[in-house]
Amino acid sequence: MNRTLGLRLAGVLTLMFGFGLSAVATQPDGGHAGFMWPVGLASGALVISPRRATPYVVAGITTLTSITFLIGGYPVGVSLGYSVAVTIEAIVAQRVLTLGWTRRWSLLEPNDLGRFFFACALSALTGAGGFAAVSAANSFGVPWRVAIAVFVTHLASEALLLGLFKTYSGANAVYYGNLERIAAWVLTIGVTTAAFIPREMPSLAFLVIPLLGWVAFRAPMREGLLQLLTVGIISSTLSNSGYGPFSDPALMDRLNPEAHHLPQQAFLIACAMVTIPFAMAVSMQRASASQALRERARSERLVQSARGIAIIGTDELGRINLFSPGAEAILGYAPEEVFGQSTRMFHTEAELARHARELGTDPTYVSxxxxxxxxxxxxxxxxxFVRKDGIPRTLSxxxxxxxxxxxAFVGYVATADDITDRIDAQNALQKALDTERRAVKRLTEVDQVKDAFVSSVSHELRTPMTNIVGYLELMQDGVYGVPTxxxxxxxxxxxxxxRRLLTLIDDLLTLSSMESIDQRRRRGQVDLVGVVQRAVEIVRPGLENRELTFAVDAPANPVSITxxxxxxxxxxxxxxxxxxxxxxxxxxITVRLAGPRDGxxxxxxxxxxxIGIREEDRSMLFTRFFRTSHAHELNVPGSGLGLSIAKAITEVHGGKISASSVHGQGSTFRVEFPRQEAAAAR
Incomplete structure (x- = not known):
């Protein structure tokens, strides 16, 4: 608990003790209820106390209450019993108002007002029952009369004092000026005093109620509650002193001492029943109006800050009554130039006709x-839209x-985003894509022409080269004479x-057929074991003059693929x-074939x-006409088409080819064929 709250609690308990002493000291002769004991201050102390400090506040209330009754001359048993009843009454009020410490108490909603009056009534009823029980146990007065007196006086105390302990949100945005405040206080004090001095004019007391209503309507709620308390203090003080319509001896002689002050307490209850609901209703209205103003200001700030979006509002006839800064920036008009005008001014006849066709309606602006x-x-x-300068802009x-x-329909609001630049960019991109498609098409045609040319030239070269090789064989055999x-x-x-040229021609023809979409292949079930054996037999003659070990590792059973x-x-x-x-x-050199396994x-x-492959050459291995730098250094013959052809054949069969190598130690080329199920699906 902070120091400020501690001082506030100490002040409330001190006031409770002081008013309690005054109440028991000024009670009429023969009274047994303690007159208007300030139980509302006891309840208020519990309402504002933290939960962990509640036991100490309860002990303080009980102790101070018993002391006031003892000083007032009440018997010890009655004083202790009354103090316990007051404490229980205060706890009941606190529990009802705060819902058992689960929320802070305020007067912001209709439910809060209902809970407030219920707390006042229930706590007063609890106190009346407690006082009556103590009265009966100690034969101190007539219990039912004590109960009635306690109920009325405690209800008035709770109604006048508890409202001062509610949580204030600061939502009262409308305050009257200082001159009006001074006038209100002067009139309230003056009229209350004037009404409670003469005994013969009880109707004057009713003049106080309109004043309290005026204050509740114009002043913040706290000030209205303070003026209500002021009326209570003035009326109680004058009534105790024998003044006012509620102290007429003729009236007092007819009432039991326990009921001498009940008319004045009933008047205060009536004042509270008028002032508090009225003040609360005005406070709620002010809070609602303040919230509406904040929302309106927020909406206006949003409209003003939306620079990139045009916001245009119209009435039910289509006349512009809202033109945001974003609309001003996009369309070039000032707000005063378009207010009262129809939004028709922004569109051409052709634009309206287009929308009419798309929406299937009449080609009129209203439709x-x-x-x-x-x-x-x-x-x-x-x-x-057409800007003020005549430049068209495209808006979503x-x-x-x-x-x-x-x-009821009151108009339209249009929010529009300027997408002109976006549309222009899309059009430019579309043009670029169209240009690129045409370029790709031309490149494809060129590539097809190139392939056709390569294939045609290769065929044309193969025939004379075959003749050349044939005549060379005849000359070497001595058909045309023994050569020197x-x-x-x-x-x-x-x-x-x-023969090297024939090999190159064969490679070009093979690669051309691999890349041709129209190439028809003789597909069927092929035994890879037989393929490897036949290929090795073709390669072996080239090893006759070489000192190389050539090994084949293949399964004994067939390995079939499509x-x-x-x-x-x-x-x-x-x-x-x-x-x-x-x-x-x-x-x-090892040619190794493994059958399908593990899926x-x-x-x-x-x-x-x-000799292996250098690191910088590996990424280009399967590129057409590529030869490694090491092959050039060693003058190894070749066209650079062998691996590209191998890659093309592998891919045509749905496989994947890869190479691993350590420079100077050798290389491994690996071809992974697809499973038969995948091949069948392809």
């Missing part, structure tokens, strides 16, 4: 707007109808290069020939102990 407003909420349509617009609290040693050497060189027998043989030949070329004498298809590997 188009009505049809647009009837679209599902949030539906955006593209509108072309959402049109929403506005209704009042009774559901020099001629034999020259013919050998011609034959070697002619494919083209000739192309698969070419795949193995190319990989094996490549290994032979790049493996120095003394090395080893994977067959795997073909060609491993050598050759």
């Amino acid at each position: 188009v707007v009505r049809a647009t407003g009837q679209l599902p909420p949030g539906t955006a349509r593209t509108w072309q 617009l959402i049109l929403s109808p506005i209704t009042d609290d009774h559901g 040693p020099g001629q034999t050497d020259a013919m050998s060189r011609i034959d070697l290069n002619a 494919g083209d027998n000739g192309e698969l043989e070419r795949l193995v030949i190319n990989l094996a020939t490549n290994a032979v070329k790049f493996t120095p004498d003394g090395g080893t 994977c298809g067959p795997v073909l590997e060609v491993q050598d102990t050759g």
Whole structure:
């Protein structure tokens, strides 16, 4: 508990003790109820005390209450009993108002007002029962009369004092000026005093109620409650002193001493029943109005800050009554230029006709707007607006109808985003894409022409080259005479290069057929074991003059896949020939075939102990006409098409080819074929 709250609690308990002493000291002779004991202060102390401090506050209330009754001359048993009853009464009020410490008490809602009067009545009833029980137990007065007196006086005390302990939210935004405040206080004090001095004019007391209503209407709630308390203090003080309509001896003689002050207490209860609900209703209205003003100010700030969005509002006739800064920036008009004008000013006849066609309505502005407003909420349509300078702008617009609290149509609000630049960018992008498509189409046509040219030239070259090789063989065999040693050497060189040229032509034709979409392949079940064996037999003659170890590791049983027998043989030949070329004498070449296993298809590997591949060359291995830098250095013959052909054949059969190598130690080329199920699906 902080120091401020501690001082506040001490002050409340001190006031309770002081007013309690005054109450028992001024009670009429023969009274047994303690007159108007300030139980409202006891309840208020519990309402504002923290939960952990409540036991100490309860002990303080009980102790101070018993002391006031003892000083007032009450018997010890009665004093202790009354103090316990007052404490219980205060606890009941606190528990009802705070719902058992689960919330803070305020007067902000109608339920709060109901709970307040219920707490006052229930606590007063509890005190009346407690006092009556103590009276009966100690034969101190007539219990039922004591109960009535306690109920009325304690109800008045709770009603006048408890309201001062509510939580204030500071929502009262309307305050009257200082002059009005002074006048209100002067009139309240003056009228109350004037009304409670004469005994013969009880009607004067009713003049106080309009004043309290005026204060409740104009002043903050706290000030209205303070003026209500002031009326209570003045009326009680004058009544105790024998003044006012409620102290007339003729009236007092007819009443029991316990009931002498009940008329004045009833008057205060009536004042509280008028002032508190009125003040609360005015406070709620002020809070609602303040909230509405804040929401309106917030909406205006949002409209003013939305610089990139045009917000245009109209009345039910389509006349502009809202034109945001964003609309001003986009359309170039000042608000005073468009207020009262129809939004028709922003659109051309052609634009209205377009929307009429798309919406299926009459080509009139009213029909188009009505049809647009009837679209599902949030539906955006593209509108072309004409700026003040005549430049058209494309806006994405959402049109929403506005209704009042009774559901009556009062106008439209349109929110629009300028998408002109976005549309221009999309058009430019579309043009670029169209240009790119045309370029790709031309490149495809060029590529097709190139492939056709390569294929045609290769075919045309193959026939004369075959004739050349044939005549060379005849010359080497001596058909045209025995050649001299020099001629034999020259013919050998011609034959070697002619055959290299034939190989290049074959590679070009093969690669062209691999890349041709129209190529028809002889697909069927192919045994890879047989493919490997036939390919090895084709490669072996090239090993006659080489000191190389050539091994084949293949299963004994057939390994079948779906494919083209000739192309698969070419795949193995190319990989094996490549290994032979790049493996120095003394090395080893292994062609390994593994059947399907673990859900994977067959795997073909060609491993050598050759010169290997440098790191910088590996990414280009399967590129057409690429030859490694090491191959150039060693002058190893080749066209650079072997691996690209192998890659093309592998991909045509749904497989994947890869290479691993350590420079100077050898290379391994691995071909992974798909499973038979995947191949069948392809």
